[in-house]
Amino acid sequence: MGTIEVVLGDITTEAVDAIVTAANESLMGGGGVDGAIHRAAGPRLAAAGAELAPCEQGQAVATPAFDLAPVRYVIHTVGPVWEGGGHGEDQVLTDCYLHSLRLAVELGVGSIAFPAIATGVYGFPVPRAAEIAVRAVRSLPIIDRIRLVAFDRETYDALTRCAGS
Ligand code: APR
Numbered sequence: 422m423g424t425i426e427v428v429l430g431d432i433t434t435e436a437v438d439a440i441v442t443a444a445n446e447s448l449m450g451g452g453g454v455d456g457a458i459h460r461a462a463g464p465r466l467a468a469a470g471a472e473l474a475p476c477e478q479g480q481a482v483a484t485p486a487f488d489l490a491p492v493r494y495v496i497h498t499v500g501p502v503w504e505g506g507g508h509g510e511d512q513v514l515t516d517c518y519l520h521s522l523r524l525a526v527e528l529g530v531g532s533i534a535f536p537a538i539a540t541g542v543y544g545f546p547v548p549r550a551a552e553i554a555v556r557a558v559r560s561l562p563i564i565d566r567i568r569l570v571a572f573d574r575e576t577y578d579a580l581t582r583c584a585g586s
Contacts (some may be wrong), residue, residue, distance in 0.1 A: 500539030
């Protein structure tokens with residue numbers, strides 16, 4: 422059974438085997454955490470993403486991490502746009518975590534860092550997203566070290582509350 426750690430910080434500084442980005446279906450980068458990861462990994466990340474695009478909501482694909490080395494992989498997953506909760510958003514967000522974990526195992530990843538997928542531009546409520554994230558990673562204890570990286574205090578507190586419960 423692996424460990425689940427909640428941390429407050431910039432995911433591009435994580436020393437793990439794989440970093441997950443909250444992408445859009447083009448996989449060409451964007452703002453938020455996706456923009457930060459693309460800036461840190463360099464232009465080859467968008468080129469590699471373009472070869473795998475489009476990526477459907479809830480799905481996950483992997484590319485090398487390029488300039489983010491010693492990180493080995495970037496796992497791109499597309500979260501749900503929040504539309505009030507009645508359009509299957511919870512399941513799509515759950516699928517983002519589960520598909521990323523399953524892909525990470527296939528790649529032989531031992532440690533992985535997730536951002537708070539869908540809680541920024543896509544507007545998913547933080548407390549609900551935190552509960553889904555912790556439940557999802559607990560349901561699939563297949564990676565030794567899982568780090569849930571919050572970029573702000575509200576997200577950190579929500580994740581910590583869920584992980585501690
Ligand atoms: N490290 C960790 N977390 C970060 C960082 C960072 N450097 N930068 C932003 N975040 C956090 C945000 O504060 C938020 O909590 O990542 C979380 C997800 O927010 P977004 O990046 O906006 O992702 P999302 O809501 O899934 O929207 C995805 O935005 O950037 C575009 O291309 C992306 O179209 C896609 C959409």
